[in-house]
Amino acid sequence: MARLRKFAAYQNLERPYTRISKFKNQNYVRGGFPHMKIIKFDMGTPQKEYNSVLKLNSNDSMNIRHNAIESARMTANRLLEKNVGNDYHLRIKIYPFHVLRENPLASGAGADRLSTGMQKAYGKSISSAARVKAGQTLVELRINKTNMKVGKEALTRAAKKFPCSCKVVAA
Numbered sequence: 047m048a049r050l051r052k053f054a055a056y057q058n059l060e061r062p063y064t065r066i067s068k069f070k071n072q073n074y075v076r077g078g079f080p081h082m083k084i085i086k087f088d089m090g091t092p093q094k095e096y097n098s099v100l101k102l103n104s105n106d107s108m109n110i111r112h113n114a115i116e117s118a119r120m121t122a123n124r125l126l127e128k129n130v131g132n133d134y135h136l137r138i139k140i141y142p143f144h145v146l147r148e149n150p151l152a153s154g155a156g157a158d159r160l161s162t163g164m165q166k167a168y169g170k171s172i173s174s175a176a177r178v179k180a181g182q183t184l185v186e187l188r189i190n191k192t193n194m195k196v197g198k199e200a201l202t203r204a205a206k207k208f209p210c211s212c213k214v215v216a217a
Contacts, residue, residue: 050113051172053209056146057108059177080171082142083116089123090134096188099217102201104182106210109175112142115184118207122185122200129196135188136200142174184208 119138126134147169178184185204189197198214205212 051148053111053114056111056173056175057209059107059109059179078171079145080174082112082174084112084119084138084142085116086119087138087141089119089136090126091132092135092137094133094135096135096190098189098191098194098197100187100189100194100197100201101183101215101217102185102187102205103213103215104178104184104208104210105180105213106178107180108178108210109144109146110140110142110178110184110208110210111146111173111175113173114208115140115142115176118185118204121207122187122204125200125203126187126196130189130193133190133193134197137186137188139183139186140176140178142176144175144177145171146173146175148172178210184212 115138119136123136126136149164149169185201187197187201194216201214205214
């Protein structure tokens with residue numbers, strides 16, 4: 047499998063390019079939606095009543111790739127399961143709708159016969175990302191007041207997996 051490209055290439059929030067052409071056969075989105083790594087968006091016991099809510103908010107506007115979201119989810123969930131059991135409700139509040147594309151150019155011997163350069167450079171779909179604005183909630187944790195310290199630690203660990211700086215807020 048190809049190496050994962052540096053996130054700096056996809057980090058900025060730009061207007062998503064949609065191919066629009068006066069020729070019908072070139073007016074489409076090629077490649078479909080790529081495979082997403084996020085397994086669950088709700089963990090714990092959502093049916094129970096909890097007396098406090100913790101939120102992890104983003105401080106920056108940017109794209110966040112699906113593998114970063116899944117990594118943050120696993121980290122927070124692992125700590126909560128180990129210390130609290132099943133007495134919490136962790137919810138991922140963002141979804142990676144935005145398709146990231148790449149126009150791979152071959153380099154080396156014989157590359158001039160393989161690549162078309164920037165001609166029709168729409169690119170193949172390689173990954174997906176969530177478009178996040180500053181102040182938006184990334185993760186929400188409902189938990190009892192007795193386990194607040196563990197909940198804050200779980201969200202702090204999850205914040206380290208995101209490419210932006212984040213803030214834990216008690217709501």
